[in-house]
Amino acid sequence: MSRFGFDGLRQINRLREVLGVLARYGFGELVQQLRLGRFLPSWARKGPERARGLTTAERVRRVCEELGPSFIKIGQILSTRPDLLPPDWIEELSNLQGRLPPIEFADIEEELRAAWGDEGWHRLARFDREPMATASIAQVHRGTLDTGEEVAVKVRRPGIQGQVEVDLRILKRLAQLAADHITELAHHDPVQIAEEFSESFRAELDLTQEGRNLERFRENFRNRREVRFPEVHWEYTRETVLVTELIDGPMALTPPEELDELGYDRHRLARVGARAFLKMIIQDGFFHADPHPSNVIFPEPDRVCFIDCGMVGRLRPELREQLLGLLLALIERNSEEAVDAFLSIGRAPADLDRDQLLLHAERFIERYHSVRLENLQLGEILLEFVRLIRAHHITLPPDLALLAKALITVEGLGQVLDPEFDMVSEAEPYLRAVMRARYRPDQMARRMLGRVEAGGAETQAIYRDFRSALRRLGQGTPIQFEFRQLRSLEQELDRASNRIAFALVVAALVIGSAQLVVAGAGPEVYGLPMFGLVGFGVAAFFGLWLIVAISRSGRL
Incomplete structure (x- = not known):
């Protein structure tokens, strides 16, 4: 093991490759700041020959593309974190498709036989050799079961799990070095961010997890005919293979004039999609975190289907309540309550200047003072406020940043479908319903009971700590008490x-x-x-x- 914490020949070779690509795109100084210059291959020390004429965001995207599926996926995850990156970076990384070549059919067949066995493979009456879609983690093919039902077969890239584990270990170690040696990055807690990325990435690698996400969405929307999620065929689904019903229809990226020619009601589709997403956030606390246009299909002129549910966000009931208070405070332009709501959601540093934060929040809200309520962009407001809070080094739940990005995507999609679409008007009935429910006697009693239980748990913790201190005293262990400003x-x-x-x-x-x-x-x-x-x-x-x-x- 080297003194930098990298062990194994495979990791060392991959590290040299990563650092070489970084240097080639003009990030050689960063490599030196991380104290990793000794690992740079000789060919990478000639200078950034591929960085000329490119913005920093474009160079980061090129680095991800050149380093392959793992880093492409990391870049895609980064594009959902507007709390960490500026808008131009988010836009550039959102275009990160990877330009990966399709997986060879022989490799796909081998992966399916390994997952199903020969008997399962032969139960497919038809399997298209050409993929419907190719992504960083998996590839999707059209197939037909022996029952005649058409299905979508999603197959994980062969060998990707081992490569991902190597890359994630390198990523976490680089994050630790950044925290140790680069002050401006240390404020953002890169180690914690790397842990969050690793958790999200591993969840997406297991295709059975995406199947469980689909099942939960289907259960949440079982009484909503206008909203669909593909049904999972569990008898065929494994960790490396996901089989669902095939949903046909134009995608949300279809030009509006083509939807008009097909007889689709764009006005209704915009509202169905928005209301479905608002229900996910406000009522269910479980939302699709990547609702970009290629993941939204219109199977009928008045119905919306969400696919590719590997990336999801979760909002605990108390976080939903805090978020509701934040949105109401922003809409009502109450900076004091908005700051209080965010401080209850996030984790503030010990040296937080609350007066300075409040001043910035007031200036932020003042910008929207003359904007009419129906013209407010909820996603943009939430996103900008998240960035303001992060500038004060307040740590926020990652799902909140996912929500802000997803909300912007849904708002944008709605306005493409219907230029008069207004997200605030669609959200108002949900917000009013939640507010009414919030002050029902049973809900107030439930919250009060929750606070009492939390207080009881804290009291028990204090009692345990006190008993532990007494036990240490009884064992002769000295305990030091420090009283500051006693006078x-x-x-x-x-x-x-x-x-x-x-x-x-x-x-x-x-x-x-x-x-x-x-x-x-x-x-x-x-x-x-x-x-x-x-x-x-x-x-x-x-x-x-x-x-x-x-x-x-x-x-x-």
């Missing part, structure tokens, strides 16, 4: 206790005076007991004095 704490406690005691005296005077007035004891003035009036006067004087003292301290 100022004593002064604050002393001041607070004095005010509490003073307030109790005032309250006692008020109660005693009230009893004297009710009892009518002592001499009277204007028909009221004098002692009671004097008591009220003294209580009012001292109460007013207490209020003035507190307000002067600035901590009312």
Whole structure:
């Protein structure tokens, strides 16, 4: 094992290849910053001969394409993370198709025989040798079962899993080196981002996971005739093969005039697709994270089908509620509530300047002050606010960035289908329904119970920590306590206790005076007991004095 943490001949050779391609496209300085110059092959030290005339984003895309399927997929995942990259990078990486050659048919047949055995292979009455689609992870062919049903057969690239594991190990080690040696990248926690990429990538490699995603979508939309997801044939589906019903029809990237000629209702299709996506987000908390036009099919003039469900996002109920509060705050232009909502969603650094963040949020919201509600772009607003929050080094759940990108894609698709499409109007009924449900007595009771349970769990954790400390003390293990600013704490406690005691005296005077007035004891003035009036006067004087003292301290 080298002192850089790379072991194995295969990893060393692949690392040299990765670094060489980076240097060839003008990223040699980055390689040196990572302290990996010694691994550069000699041919890569001649200079960036392929970088001339290209933007940085274009060079990154070329690097991904040249390094093959693993890095193409990493680039595609990066294109769904607008919280990490600027808009021009997102746009460039969104075009990353890889230009990969089709997998040889002999390799496809071998993969299918390995997954099904000879008997399963012969159950296919027909299998097209030419692929319908070729991607970085898999290839799709049209087939026919012996029952006569037409199916889509998705086959994983042979040998890709081993290559992916090598590349992911290299990626994670590069992320660690970036965190150690490049300050401007360390703020973004590259190690955590690499872990998120690895998890997402591995999930997509297992085609049975995509099958389970499809099943869940079908269950969520079982009562929505206008929305379809392909049915999975589980008897044929394996980790390397996914077989689903074949959905025919024009894709969403079909030019609008062609859809008109075919008799498709573009106005309705835009709203069906948007409402389906809003349901995924707001009601189900489980959404298609890559709804670009080639993953949306129109099987009938008024129906929408989503395919390629390998990449999905999940929103926990509490995250959905926080996100709802954020969207409402942005729509209502309430910067204070928007910042509070984001801070409850993300993880803020210890040195966060909240006043500076609030100032930036106010400026951000002010830009939309004169924009009419129906002209607001929810996806763009959410995306820009995510970028603003990331600029303050607040860590956000990756699914939130996926949501922002997917929401922009759906909004854009809706406006291509219908130029008058308005996402806010489509979202309003869902938001109102959620708000009504949010304040139902049973929902409020459920949230209260959840808070009580969370509080109980925290109390138990504190109790366990306390018992652990006592046990360590009993075993003779020294425990060090550190008290910071103890003097100022004593002064604050002393001041607070004095005010509490003073307030109790005032309250006692008020109660005693009230009893004297009710009892009518002592001499009277204007028909009221004098002692009671004097008591009220003294209580009012001292109460007013207490209020003035507190307000002067600035901590009312």
